[in-house]
Each structure stands twice: as structure tokens, then as C-alpha cells.
Amino acid sequence: MATIHFSRILFNRSPHIVKSAKYFPSSIKFYSVQASNYEFIKVEKSGEKKNVGIITLNRPKALNALCNKLMNEINDAVSKFDNDENVGAIILTGNERAFAAGADIKEMMNNTFASNIRENFLEHWNGIAKAKKPTIAAVNGYALGGGCEIAMMCDIIYAGDKAKFGQPEIAIGTIPGAGGTQRLTRAIGKSKAMELVLTGNQITADEAEKIGLISKVVPADQLLNEAIKLGEKISSHSQLIVSIAKESVNKAYETTLQEGLSYERRMFQATFSTKDQKEGMSAFVEKRAPKFTKE
Known part of the structure; x- marks a missing residue:
């Protein structure tokens, strides 16, 4: 308190x-x-x-x-x-x-x-x-x-x-x-x-x-x-993906393990709809620094 x-x-x-x-x-x-x-x-x-x-x-x-x-x-x-x-x-x-x-x-x-x-x-x-x-x-x-x-x-x-x-x-x-x-x-x-x-x-x-x-x-x-x-x-990372990661970690405090794993998996899947995921993975393959757009 x-x-x-x-x-x-x-x-x-x-x-x-x-x-x-x-x-x-x-x-x-x-x-x-x-x-x-x-x-x-x-x-x-x-x-x-x-x-x-x-x-x-x-x-x-x-x-x-x-x-x-x-x-x-x-x-x-x-x-x-x-x-x-x-x-x-x-x-x-x-x-x-x-x-x-x-x-x-x-x-x-x-x-x-x-x-x-x-x-x-x-x-x-x-x-x-x-x-x-x-x-x-x-x-x-x-x-x-x-x-x-x-x-x-x-x-x-x-x-x-x-x-x-x-x-x-x-x-x-x-x-x-x-x-x-x-x-x-x-x-x-x-x-x-x-x-x-x-x-x-x-x-x-x-x-x-x-x-x-x-x-x-x-x-x-x-x-x-x-x-x-x-x-x-x-x-330095994508603010959008950081916010998803933060929310996913917090779920561990609020749900059962199975519910948390299901939520994490769905959020992982959802990141593939973002431009920052495409940019991040492309930058890794091309061996350059990513330029995230928060989208």
C-alpha cells in the first residue's frame, strides 16, 4: 500500500x-x-x-x-x-x-x-x-x-x-x-x-x-x-511490437499457463500482420539495421 x-x-x-x-x-x-x-x-x-x-x-x-x-x-x-x-x-x-x-x-x-x-x-x-x-x-x-x-x-x-x-x-x-x-x-x-x-x-x-x-x-x-x-x-525496437511483448509478459501474472501460452501464440501470429515484422526480418536477412515505422 x-x-x-x-x-x-x-x-x-x-x-x-x-x-x-x-x-x-x-x-x-x-x-x-x-x-x-x-x-x-x-x-x-x-x-x-x-x-x-x-x-x-x-x-x-x-x-x-x-x-x-x-x-x-x-x-x-x-x-x-x-x-x-x-x-x-x-x-x-x-x-x-x-x-x-x-x-x-x-x-x-x-x-x-x-x-x-x-x-x-x-x-x-x-x-x-x-x-x-x-x-x-x-x-x-x-x-x-x-x-x-x-x-x-x-x-x-x-x-x-x-x-x-x-x-x-x-x-x-x-x-x-x-x-x-x-x-x-x-x-x-x-x-x-x-x-x-x-x-x-x-x-x-x-x-x-x-x-x-x-x-x-x-x-x-x-x-x-x-x-x-x-x-x-x-x-530502439518497434514500439508496436514492444507493447505487444509487454502485454504478453503481463498475461503470465493474470492467467493460467495454458491461457497464457494461447495468448502468446496468438499475439506472435498477429505480429506477422505488421510492417515492423516484415522490416525486422528483412533487415536481419539483408544484414542491415531495421527502420521501424511503428506500424
């Missing part, structure tokens, strides 16, 4: 807060995007072809606590990148101290069951998971509670070597509510997910990679650069 802002807990219990002066190497070239006066996020493009969208959570004093306005801004930015034909992948990141340490408790602590039902609380936090284009979470620092959940909404997670993950909602009398009990279980299995949810313990980036929660651990100061390289690689 994207519902916990643990800045006090973290500072009281964790004296070794990550400190680094350079998490955005000078070698990375950013390109400004016209944004809608965002308050809690920054939006940029990167890559040689400006084809990687970057959304940076920007509430540093609150360790990027996830308030409703911040989540609305993320959804808006994701939607804009999703509809930008020049963008092939989207990166969600934070700062050196926190990807997001959880949700803003002060904003939600007086909610009632009735108000949660009436307002369908947390429903709109799912915008990242609905993106058609591949999404990459680049996690430095703390990804706790809702921070861990929005990272799991992304398709791929890269982490800096000092990152910490966890679902500590149990410590304040509630449970995860934005996918923490569901996506976590699917990603790492019942036993480990149960341990993390019931204890509220944090795990390191190395352990997160070991149990399959994340794809890669890199030095913290290289994290964003590595995520951009990944985004550029994905963006």
Missing part, C-alpha cells in the same frame, strides 16, 4: 542514511519537456534521440512521500509520455536518499472506512501500471510502503547498491493497499512476501536482486545512466 511515510522511523533507526553528491552524472544529457507546472515531480527527456522520458519525484524534505497531488502529477506525466510518439520508454526515479519512503501519513491518517469506500481511495494510484509503454523504476535510497509498490508497478526495477525495499505498513496498524500483498507475492513467492509483509522488515538491493524483486544492482551514482541505457535499448 502506498501509504507510509517513514521519515521519522528511518532517521531514528537508521543512522547510516545514504549520502552522495552526484547521482546525475554530467555525461547524461537531459532535455526539457513542456510540463504542466508540476509541484512535486520533474519531467525530462534523455538519450541521444530524446526517446526516454524521465519522471523524478521531487519532495526531498519529505523523502518523496506519496501524497495525492504527487500521484496525480505522476499519472499525468505518464499519460503524456505514453502518448508521445518520440518516447519509447519511461523512467520513474527519486533522489539519492529516497525513491519514495511511503505515503504521506498526515494526509491519510484521519480517513475512515466510509470515506475510503466513497472516494475509492488509492484507485488512482495505479496509473503507472496502466502505461502501454515499458516503465523502468530507478531506485536509490528508500523504497518503502507505497514507494516499493509504485516501483513494482513498473515493468523493470534497477536499484542503486544502497537501496532499501520493504512493506512496513504492519508497524502502524494497517496493510499494503496498492499492490504490496499481490505484486510482491507474484514477484518473490509466498514465503518471502509473507515474511516482509508480516514483519515490516527492510531488505537491501542485493537481497532484492537475489529473490527476484529487481533486475539489476548498480553503483548508486551510475543508476540513472544505466536506466537510460536500458530505456534507449528498448526504444
